[in-house]
Amino acid sequence: MSETGxxxxxVDDDEAVRDSxxxxxxxxxxxxxxxxxxxxxxxxxxxxxxxxxxxDIRMPGKSGxxxxxxLDQQGAQLxxxxxxxxxxxxxxxxxxxxxxxxxxxxxxxxxxxxxRVQQALESEAGDRAxxxxxxxxxxxxxxxxxxxxxxxxxxxxxxxxxxxxxDMDISQRTVEIHRARVMHKMGVRSVxxxxxxxxxxxx
Amino acid sequence: xxxxxxxxxxxxxxxxxxxxxAAVDAILVIDSNGQIETFNRAAERxxxxxxxxxxxxxxxxxxxxxxxxxxxxxxxxxxxxxERRIIGxxxxxxxxxxxxxxxPVELSVGEVATGEKRxxxxxxxxxxxxxxxxxxxxxxQERLEHVTRLGTLGEMAAGIAHExxxxxxAIATYAHAxxxxxxxxxxxxxxLDDVLGKMATQAERAGQIIERIRDxxxxxxxxxxxxxxxxxxxxxxxxxxxDARYHDAPIVVxxxxxxxxxxxxxxxxxxxxxxxxxxxxxxGGAGTKLKLRTYARSKEELxxxxxxxxxxxxxxxxxxxxxxxxxTRTDGTGMGLSISRSIVASHGGRxxxxxxxxxxxxxxxxxxxxxxxxxx
Numbered sequence: 001m002s003e004t005g006x007x008x009x010x011v012d013d014d015e016a017v018r019d020s021x022x023x024x025x026x027x028x029x030x031x032x033x034x035x036x037x038x039x040x041x042x043x044x045x046x047x048x049x050x051x052x053x054x055x056d057i058r059m060p061g062k063s064g065x066x067x068x069x070x071l072d073q074q075g076a077q078l079x080x081x082x083x084x085x086x087x088x089x090x091x092x093x094x095x096x097x098x099x100x101x102x103x104x105x106x107x108x109x110x111x112x113x114x115x116r117v118q119q120a121l122e123s124e125a126g127d128r129a130x131x132x133x134x135x136x137x138x139x140x141x142x143x144x145x146x147x148x149x150x151x152x153x154x155x156x157x158x159x160x161x162x163x164x165x166x167d168m169d170i171s172q173r174t175v176e177i178h179r180a181r182v183m184h185k186m187g188v189r190s191v192x193x194x195x196x197x198x199x200x201x202x203x
Numbered sequence: 204x205x206x207x208x209x210x211x212x213x214x215x216x217x218x219x220x221x222x223x224x225a226a227v228d229a230i231l232v233i234d235s236n237g238q239i240e241t242f243n244r245a246a247e248r249x250x251x252x253x254x255x256x257x258x259x260x261x262x263x264x265x266x267x268x269x270x271x272x273x274x275x276x277x278x279x280x281x282x283x284x285x286e287r288r289i290i291g292x293x294x295x296x297x298x299x300x301x302x303x304x305x306x307p308v309e310l311s312v313g314e315v316a317t318g319e320k321r322x323x324x325x326x327x328x329x330x331x332x333x334x335x336x337x338x339x340x341x342x343x344q345e346r347l348e349h350v351t352r353l354g355t356l357g358e359m360a361a362g363i364a365h366e367x368x369x370x371x372x373a374i375a376t377y378a379h380a381x382x383x384x385x386x387x388x389x390x391x392x393x394x395l396d397d398v399l400g401k402m403a404t405q406a407e408r409a410g411q412i413i414e415r416i417r418d419x420x421x422x423x424x425x426x427x428x429x430x431x432x433x434x435x436x437x438x439x440x441x442x443x444x445x446d447a448r449y450h451d452a453p454i455v456v457x458x459x460x461x462x463x464x465x466x467x468x469x470x471x472x473x474x475x476x477x478x479x480x481x482x483x484x485x486x487g488g489a490g491t492k493l494k495l496r497t498y499a500r501s502k503e504e505l506x507x508x509x510x511x512x513x514x515x516x517x518x519x520x521x522x523x524x525x526x527x528x529x530x531t532r533t534d535g536t537g538m539g540l541s542i543s544r545s546i547v548a549s550h551g552g553r554x555x556x557x558x559x560x561x562x563x564x565x566x567x568x569x570x571x572x573x574x575x576x577x578x579x
Binding site for chain 2: 014016017019020021023024026027028058085106107108109110
């Protein structure tokens with residue numbers, strides 16, 4: 001089991017279900033935190049939390065689906081696995097359509113649950129790494145001068161120095177200098193890497 | 204001027220006759236002996252007699268035997284006591300056509316006294332259609348009530364399923380977690396004891412939920428009455444035939460007449476058999492052939508069988524199929540047969556399933572008779 005550092009947030013109104021889930025997660029060396037209601041979790045929620053949500057779809061007060069919508073509005077990036085009961089399948093399908101990554105029906109097998117939690121944590125960790133890289137790329141890009149940005153765009157578009165020089169009406173030597181600075185400031189060694197970073201800027 | 208007065212009177216009579224014949228309702232006039240004097244066109248159409256052949260006959264000819272014998276005495280009583288039972292009131296009664304068919308009518312009666320002679324005018328309106336539509340409406344209401352009753356049962360079952368699922372989920376999850384922790388040597392005896400205690404608590408919680416449902420079922424169970432099983436099956440068929448026709452699944456009925464009576468809750472027994480018929484239709488789909496059979500196995504036991512030519516029930520599932528939440532349908536609650544089994548058990552009977560000779564399933568409900576308590 002890979003280490004993602006994420007916490008599993010368990011939201012279920014049933015104390016025994018909550019308690020047993022946290023024991024099961026512990027048995028798989030996963031960290032968890034339990035909440036008795038959607039509101040309790042909402043109070044605790046902070047942007048930038050990492051991990052995933054194990055969310056009971058049917059709860060008194062704010063339902064699991066309502067919490068999902070609220071988290072959406074907060075721009076939360078936590079993946080959600082809905083826990084559904086007998087006969088909640090249509091509700092779960094609805095949740096899936098609206099972007100929940102998974103759902104699991106009660107009573108569940110431990111392997112199935114843990115596997116899905118692990119997948120959710122990995123996917124969230126991957127997204128988080130991507131976001132961190134995108135932030136870094138954007139910060140680096142900010143340090144480029146307008147001229148350097150122009151050169152970078154031409155390089156990424158696949159143009160050779162001669163064409164860029166002609167297009168920008170500057171010498172090839174100047175293009176080479178700008179290009180070297182771009183590579184240095186963006187922290188890459190090849191054009192291929194630069195192209196990959198440029199894709200983050202579009203997001 | 205006798206001539207002119209005679210003329211006037213015959214003119215009045217002609218006008219009266221024209222008026223009578225134009226009337227939509229059947230109108231007839233009888234004398235104090237009950238003899239028919241006048242019979243209008245609408246009456247001819249309604250009863251199938253010609254005016255000429257019926258006039259002079261007793262009005263009881265137009266009534267079914269049940270009433271016709273008494274009519275003369277009613278008439279006599281009114282003439283002697285003046286006590287009005289129908290005159291000026293109007294009521295719904297039965298009438299009989301020439302061909303002997305009986306139909307419901309609304310009858311209003313008025314008295315005409317001319318000189319010494321007393322006559323009675325009867326205005327008769329055929330209300331067969333109104334009755335039929337009332338009857339249809341009543342049957343629809345009954346069907347609706349029944350469906351609602353079954354629906355409530357389904358909802359209750361879904362609620363129960365959800366409630367019992369909680370402790371079951373907790374128990375299973377505790378057990379899985381404990382095994383994992385044990386296998387990786389992270390579980391000591393003290394902690395295991397704690398987890399086992401929690402599991403026991405959850406099992407008790409599930410037991411309490413079931414106890415609550417039992418209480419509910421006990422409270423809702425109305426009393427049993429001494430019944431004719433075949434009569435209950437007749438009622439059930441009325442409800443089932445709507446479904447059966449819709450799914451093109453004809454029901455062949457083989458009821459043994461003269462079965463001994465039994466102490467039954469007719470609504471519950473209807474529910475059981477209706478559930479079996481519906482299951483058979485659902486399992487076999489359109490075109491399923493169904494048989495509903497009743498017979499006495501002995502003096503002590505009555506049997507209802509529902510047979511189909513559908514896919515049948517594999518031998519390995521013939522016990523399991525009666526367990527709560529067992530279902531082969533995605534939208535099923537899996538409670539139908541389980542509730543049926545409880546109902547039959549509360550009657551001191553049993554329910555089982557076998558293979559039918561046609562390869563389908565035959566569900567057999569065995570019920571005890573009211574042995575020696577009644578001989579009808």
